[in-house]
Amino acid sequence: MISTSIDSPESQASPESGNAVAWLCESSIWSRLADFYQEKGKKAWQSEVPFQITSNPQIATAYVETLLAWLEGWIAQHGQPKRPIRIVELGAGHGVFSLMMLRALSEQEGVFARLGVTIHYVITDLVEANLLAWQEDPLLKPWLQSEGVSCAQWDCLADQHPWMEEPSDSQTPWVFVANYLFDSLPQDAYLFEKGTLKRGRAQWESPTGTQANDPNQWNLAVEFTDFDATKLPIATRGLLTEYHNMGAEGCILIPDGAIRCIETLRDLSQDRMLLLSSDKALSTQSSTLGRRPEEITSFASYSMLVNFHALQLYFQHEGGEAWLQDTQQEFLASGVFSIGHRPGTYFALERTFRMHLDRNSPGDLGSLCNGLLAQRFSLKLGSMISLLKVMNYDPAVFAGLYDAMLTHLPQANHSELNDLILAMPKVVKQRYAVPGYVPIAFQIGHILQVMGRWEPALEMYQLCQQEDPPFAELWYNLGLCYLALQNHQEAESAFQQAIQLNPELLLAQGWLYRIQNNLVSLDTEPLTPTSL
Known part of the structure; x- marks a missing residue:
């Protein structure tokens, strides 16, 4: 049996309000975390809570x-x-x-x-x-x-x-x-130490001001104390007995909320x-x-x-x-x-x-992928495409490779470019929308544009128009596609939209001036798209 002792009143095990000391599973930190998600909604994943590692x-x-x-x-x-x-x-x-x-x-x-x-x-x-x-x-x-x-x-x-x-x-x-x-979900902490078992009592603090609702800024302190094991749920008692029989020493978390x-x-x-x-x-x-x-x-x-x-x-x-x-x-x-x-x-x-x-x-694949992404500029384009394939054409992986792909495109051989062209529709098929993240259709459109594939790039930008909020860089790149396809009327409209969204986008102002004054010369002026 597990050796436990009781040297504190029964009120120890009662839930407490605020950020007072309580058993870890009964700490208000868990309800505060739920409040964070309630307040943020889908915006919780806008550069705050990571999600790609379990959503791919x-x-x-x-x-x-x-x-x-x-x-x-x-x-x-x-x-x-x-x-x-x-x-x-x-x-x-x-x-x-x-x-x-x-x-x-x-x-x-x-x-x-x-x-x-x-x-x-x-x-x-x-x-x-x-x-x-x-x-x-x-x-x-x-x-x-x-x-x-x-x-x-x-x-x-x-x-x-x-x-x-x-x-x-x-x-x-x-x-x-x-x-x-x-x-x-709520968890409980227990400490096996020299044949005895203690339970974790938690207290947490959050900073004042704008960081008060940021869980990453919360400070959690856990102190282990004696407790009455007979008050625990049957499942928890059974698990603690199992760990005792294994000769456990050190801290064990019991997933109370998950159970x-x-x-x-x-x-x-x-x-x-x-x-x-x-x-x-x-x-x-x-x-x-x-x-x-x-x-x-x-x-x-x-x-x-x-x-x-x-x-x-x-x-x-x-x-x-x-x-x-x-x-x-x-x-x-x-x-x-x-x-x-x-x-x-x-x-x-x-x-x-x-x-x-x-x-x-x-x-394993996530760890391998993160290691390769950290070294992405040293990878060949073919290796990047292989990583995409292994990760089932995950848009997050493509986004992680995006800047390195743009750098490597001029040195890529025919086979690598052809494989990239075949891979991009598979990435588009896996796309999703999360606030604050650059639309994958825009990034693919940009790469296609750099490759001189103006019609497929236009299709990607139009898809982005349908599914995402408008932004100036999208309209500017659309304008370049229309110019390359000799559609000056649509190009003019696109550049106007870009300027409306960002009046300081000088590139769009320059092309609009050329169109309106019949000064467009694609033979001498490169159509260079922009990124976010």
Whole structure:
């Protein structure tokens, strides 16, 4: 048994208001974080909260492959689902990963048809403003207007799920997707030290003024003290006993909020569920044990490390299974959790997980990609295109390579240029919209323009016009395309729009003057596009 002692009053374990001392899982820092997302809405990801590492085409493709392997095993054991399988995405936030999942699912539509399975995708979030943003997003809106896709406001820690329209049945499982979610839900910290166990009490402070609502500026301090273990939830007591039996020394995080969320999902699915999750997490026993408190109780990047290893132990204790990566990545961990089938029988699922989420894990690929992006100017254009291909033509990777591509274009050979031309439509297909980020269609249009491919560049800029707010550089580059295509009337209009948006854009003023005074001479004046 775990050795604990009590030397403080019962009021220790009571939730406290403000930023007073409280158990970490009951600290007001978690509700303050929820308030941050409520206040910011989709703008939270406008250069503040990172999102590309858990919202990219590579993860979406890996999830769909894993889902298909799991479904084959499920059908073999339980028979054909009688109703559409709901895939519920939790904490979808910006909606970028929702878009990528819907695209990846549609690419496998024929496989789902052969399995006799139909899908209903439900995008959920706590913040109502995010739902409104999804419904106005030019890329996500058509999906939400189609059959088989819906969105709903839902607190994943709540017991009720009012958005559920139809009763479930004993043969239809549920699938849940939780990316970059569990690390922002309440957690508890415990310290194993010389055969004793202490629990973390937290106090946090935020600066005054404009930084008061910036979670990255919050200072969290955790002090470990004696407590009454009999007051803990059963699941938490079981996990602490497991870690004690492993000979744990050091600080252990217990994902209290994630477990409460999972228990809600278990109730909703009647213990017939698959959970797919990628997060800033600890995924191996060796990475979980022996940690110093300051290593894992820091509050950085708007979140705290989540203990996937503890979630694996939880599922195994409850009669389910969990698959985690064999190694601990610096940036990201991915996990697959399942309950409702006979353990040890999903061999295809395990092989698929090892291929897509372990050996070629999103964390490994993300780490490799970040290292190459840091050295991008030393890469050849062909190597950049190879990186794009490995990352499934992720627009964020293209944006990271954009300036280096422009630098390398004059030295590129014919094969590299041809491969780039073939790659760019695939990047466009994966595009998404997030406030504050340069539209990928604009960057691709700029590269096509530098390559002298004026008509495809014009198409990219027109796509940007349709989907993004107007900006002067877009209209200026459009004007150059029209000039190159001998359409002076449209060029004049475009330059006027550019000047209206930015009266100090002298390049646009110069071309407008030349057009209006019949002084355009493309033989002597290069059409040099501009970037943001």
